[in-house]
Structures are given as structure tokens and as C-alpha cells.
Amino acid sequence: MLERLRARYPSLANAAYATLTAGSAALLLVLLMIAARFLSADDYGRFAWAFALTTIIETVMDAGLGQLSVRATGRDKDWAGGAFGNVLGLKLVWVVVGLAILVIVTPILKSDPRIIKLCYLMGISSAVRSYLLTARGVLQGLGRFDLEALAVVSDRVLLLVAGTAALWFGYGLFGLAFAFVGARLIMLVAVTILLRTVIGHVRPVFNRASWRDLQTAALPLGLFMIALNAYTLIDTVILGVMRPDAEVGWYAASYRIYDGLTYPPSIIAALLTPRLSYLFVNDRPAHRRMLMLGLAGSMTLGVVLGGLAILVAGPLVTLLFGSAYAPAAVSFRVLAGGAFLVFGTWILHAAAISTNLDRRLLLTTVVGLVSNVALNIVMIPRWGIEGAAWATVVAEGITVVLLFVQLQRRLSEP
Helix, strand or coil, rough: CCCHHHHHHHHHHHHHHHHHHCCHHHHHHHHHHHHHHHCCCCHHHHHHHHHHHHHHHHHHHHHHHHHHHHHHHHHCCCCHHHHHHHHHHHHHHHHHHHHHHHHHHHHHCCCCCCHHHHHHHHHHHHHHHHHHHHHHHHHCCCCCCCCCCCCCHHHHHHHHHHHHHHHHHHHHHHHHHHHHHHHHHHHHHHHHHHHHHCCCCCCCCHHHHHHHHHHHHHHHHHHHHHHHHHHHHHHHHHHHHHCCCHEEEEHHHHHHHHHHHHHHHHHHHHHHHHHHHHHHHCHHHHHHHHHHHHHHHHHHHHHHHHHHHHCHHHHHCCCHCHHHHHCHHHHHHHHHHCCCHHHHHHHHHHHHHHHCCHHHHHHHHHHHHHHHHHHHHHHHHHHHHHHHHHHHHHHHHHHHHHHHHHHHHHHCCC
């Protein structure tokens, strides 16, 4: 029955599957809420810091290959069958590079041996997840949002079950980290089997000529994704260097709820990216109309949801994370007030990727990252987690303006 519905109403079915995929991120939020109940604010802050740092490193391991897979497969359905083996081979190189960076950088930023060990464990989880993200890119490009939903929901359910069990049986901080590693390794096997049913062989291929072509195309996207992830998570990393672990835990709690607000635009962006990629090379006026409609709708939704979140910030934080995290309400109100900006950023990123605006997108994001770092360094010592939140909102506003201007210039080109 589901197959008949997907065949008859493909756009509606894809929207439903994309909604399910994005909504499943709530399972990670649930796990982190459970972790907050079992861990002290200090330990929760340590985990949040390690999670932020390794997520940034994760984008180094992907090197733009995930986003390239979405765009290339969206334009040519046969691309995945011929190129994906080389993508896997190239990813092995980048995984080694990412892990090496993590081993070097972590002891420089933190002297706590518990945090260093935690980062190394979470780095293994991130290495596996980078592969899963690339697989998701292929499935999105092929329009198989149903299989993407299956893979993502399964991953997060397994993670929720394993992480909750580790905490429940008293294994604490490191039990949670091992749960991430174990769950992701199981999903690595499962997704490999799933991809074989769709594109055939998924063995790594070592063809340096193909690697060179792939990396040339993917590198601007990879640098963009590195800058974007760093831009999103750098406040947590800087906060952890400058302030106590408990404050990192409070800020992480507020940011997790704020991140939950961004599920709707992520759904819209996932649906728009393949479609906009097609329209850019086939119907520029239709591309512009779809972009403006998606942008207006997403930012309006951000104003509504952000406003509601401000009204219930205090009770919401304590309900989800407990009374020990009540100070997080201050930073959450600031982040929720700027939610409409990140709602717009999701759509602008999708449009930029679809228009091959890779280098300009990178430059714009780097400007946002530099602004965010500078603002955090200035604001965190004086205002703590509230300063980190304001730095994020201001940097997001700069990014939205720059992206919009760059897109208008791109779409006006002949």
C-alpha cells in the first residue's frame, strides 16, 4: 500500500518520509534529556563538549562527499552506481585525516584526561556516522526518502535504546560514549546491506584519477560543511575552554531544545535540494519562485515557533532537563528569538548547493564563522552562556544577509 501511495503521490510521500527523518532527531534529544537526569551537570557538560568537537571533525571526514552525492545523484540517477565505490575509498583517507586531527587537537584544548578519552571514543562514532551521512546523500539524490527514513530512524532508535541502557545500568559517561560507538557500528553493517539492494556493489574503489575528479568537485562543499559545522558548534567548544563544565552543560541543554526547533526547515531543505538542483539547469524562473516561496514560508514559521518558545522557555527547560538546568532558560530565550534566521539559513543553503554556489557559499560561511568566534571570545567572558547565545544569533543574521545577496547575484547571471 505504501508503495502505491509513493508511486501515485511522490511529492507528498517524500514530504512524509522527510518529516519522519527530521523528526527522528527528537530521539537524540530524548536520549540527551535522559542523560541529563543520570549525569551531573559537569559530566553532561563534558559529554556536550566532546560531542561538539567530534561533530566538527566529522565534517572533515566527509570532505563534502555527502552533499556532492545529493547533488550529483539528483541530476543523474546513474551517478551513484558508477561513482559511489570511489567515494567510499576516498572517505577512508579522510577518516584517517579526521582522527589524526582529533588526536592532536583534543589535548591542546583540554587537559582533563576524562574528556580526552571521551573525545577519542566519540571520534570513532563520528567516523562511522560520516559514512552514514554519505549513504543518506545517495538515497536523497535517488529520491528514496523512504529508505533514508528507515536508515535514520533505525539508527536513532538503536542509539536511544543502547544509550538509555548504559545509563540505566550505571555505566555513566563512558557507558554512554560506548553506546554511541556500538550503535553506529551496527548501523554501518545494516546500511551497507541496504545500499546493496539499491545500487549494487558498495565496496571501496581505489582509483586515484576518479578520486581527483571527485575531490575537486566535493572540496568546496567540504570546506563549506566544515565551516558550517564549526560555525554552529564553535560556541560550545569556546565556552568549554573559557568556562566551567557545568555552564557547558546548561548551554548544551538550551541549544539542544533550540536545535529541535530547526527540524521543520531541515525537512523543507531536504525536499528542496534535489528539486532546486534540477530546476537550476532546466528552469531558472521556476527555481527562483520555489526558492522565494520556501524562504518566506520557512522564516515565517521560525517567527511563530520562536515566539512560542520564548513564552514557555523556563518551564520547558526544567520539564525536559530538570531543575538543575534552570539557568539554561536565559540562553534559550536568546536563541529562540533568532530562530527565524536559522530557518532561513537552511533554505538558503539548499539553494546555494543547487546553484553550484560552492565557493561563494564557503566564503560566506567563513565570514559567519569568523564573526561567531570573535563575538564568542568577546561575549563569553563577560556574559557566559547568554553571551554565547547572542554571538550565535548575530552571526546567523550576518550569514543570512550575505547568502541572500550572493544567491540573487547568482540567479541574475545569464
